[in-house]
C-alpha cells in the first residue's frame with residue numbers, strides 16, 4: 129500500500145527577518161487545519177531544557193489557535209505518541225534527539241503511524257534530519273552516541289538543514305558545506321542529499337513532494353552535480369528514484 | 371606506570387600562508403629525529419584515494435629526509451603497525467577514519483604501543499580527533515556509523531581541530547562553533563575541549579603538554595568560560611584534571 133505520509137520538514141525554526149516560526153505560520157496552520165488537528169505534541173528532545181523549549185514553541189503556536197503540549201509532560205511517551213494525531217519535533221542536537229527517540233522506542237512507532245496516516249509530522253532542523261532516511265548529513269556535532277544513524281525514514285533520502293554554500297572565511301582551510309556533503313556522496317550507502325536553505329519547507333504529501341516556504345533548496349546526488357530548486361518546485365521524483 | 375606517550379597533534383595539514391605541512395616542518399622533523407625514526411607509516415583511511423593521498427604526503431615529508439609508506443600497501447595492517455615505530459594519520463572524514471581503524475583492529479593496538487613508548491604518533495585534523503578521548507567534537511559529517519565514538523585516547527580530553535570563532539554569516543541562523551561545543555559540554559560525559567586554531571600543534575610528551583606551531587588554542591570546559599592560550603603555553607594540567 130502506498131504511504132499515507134503527511135509531513136512538513138522545515139530547514140529551521142528561525143529565518144532571517146522573521147520572528148520564531150513566523151515564516152512557516154501559514155503552512156503549518158493550513159497543514160494542521162486540513163488534517164483536523166487542534167492538539168500538537170511538541171518533542172523537545174534535541175535540547176536539554178524541556179520545559180523552557182516547549183514554552184517557547186507553545187507561546188508561538190498556541191496563538192495561531194492550536195494547543196501545544198510537551199511530550200515530556202506525559203507519563204509514557206510511547207502511549208502519548210500512540211494516541212496523538214500530530215507531532216512537532218524541534219531542533220537542537222540531532223544525535224541527542226535520535227538517541228532519546230530510540231531510548232523511548234519512538235522511531236518505529238512514529239514511522240508506522242505516519243505511514244498509515246494516523247500521525248502527521250512537523251520537523252525543524254534536527255527534527256527534519258531525523259525524519260529522513262538517516263542523520264548522515266546533519267551539521268551537528270556527535271555529542272552522544274546513538275544506537276544507529278538510521279532515522280524515521282519518512283523520505284528515502286537525506287536532508288542537510290540550514291544549507292548555505294558560503295565558505296566560513298577565505299583564509300580558513302576547514303571544509304565548506306559542499307565539501308562535507310561530497311564526502312558523504314562518496315560512500316556506497318549514500319542517498320541523495322537535499323540542502324534546505326533557511327526558510328525552506330519540504331511538504332511531504334503521500335507520493336508528492338513540494339518545496340514551500342520563503343527560500344529554495346539544492347539537490348546533491350552521486351551521479352549529478354548540484355542543482356538548484358526554487359520555492360514551488362515539485363521534487364516528487366525523489367520518492368521514486370531510490 | 372606513567373604513559374610514555376609521544377605525539378604531535380596538528381589542527382590541520384594546511385595553514386594559510388604555508389604550503390602543505392610546511393608550518394609544521396621543524397616540529398615534525400625534530401620529533402622524528404629525537405626518536406631516531408627514519409621510516410613513517412602514513413594512514414590515509416580518512417579519505418578514499420589511498421594512493422593519491424599517500425603520494426601527496428610522501429612528496430612533502432620524504433624531502434625532509436624521511437621515508438613515508440602508506441599503511442594500505444602492507445598485506446596486514448595490524449602486523450605493519452605492530453612492527454612500526456612511527457605513524458602519521460592524516461585528515462579527511464573522522465567517522466570514516468575511526469570506522470576503518472576499528473575494522474582493522476588498530477585502536478587498542480595503537481593505544482598500547484603509544485603508552486609503552488614503542489610507537490610515536492603524528493595526527494592532523496581527523497587524525498588528531500581520533501588521537502583524543504573520543505570524536506565527540508569533530509567538525510565532520512557523520513557519513514558512516516562507527517562502532518563507537520571512543521577513540522585512541524592518547525589524551526583524556528577532546529580536541530576541536532580547525533577551531534575558528536567567527537560566525538559563518540551574520541544573517542545565517544545555523545549554530546556557531548562555540549555553540550556546537552557548548553552543546554557537547556552540556557552532556558554528563560563531556561570532557562574539556564581544546565579548540566586548536568589552524569597552525570596550532572599540541573605536543574604530547576609523557577606527562578607534558580605544550581602548545582607549539584604558529585597559532586594558539588582555546589580551552590572550553592564545563593566549569594569555566596573559554597580561555598585563550600598562545601603558542602608556548604604549558605597545558606600539562608589537562609592530563610591530570612580529569
Ligand SMILES: [Ca+2]
Pocket residue numbers: 219220221222253254267268545
Ligand atoms: Ca543543531
Ligand SMILES: [Ca+2]
Pocket residue numbers: 303461462463464495496509510
Ligand atoms: Ca574533515
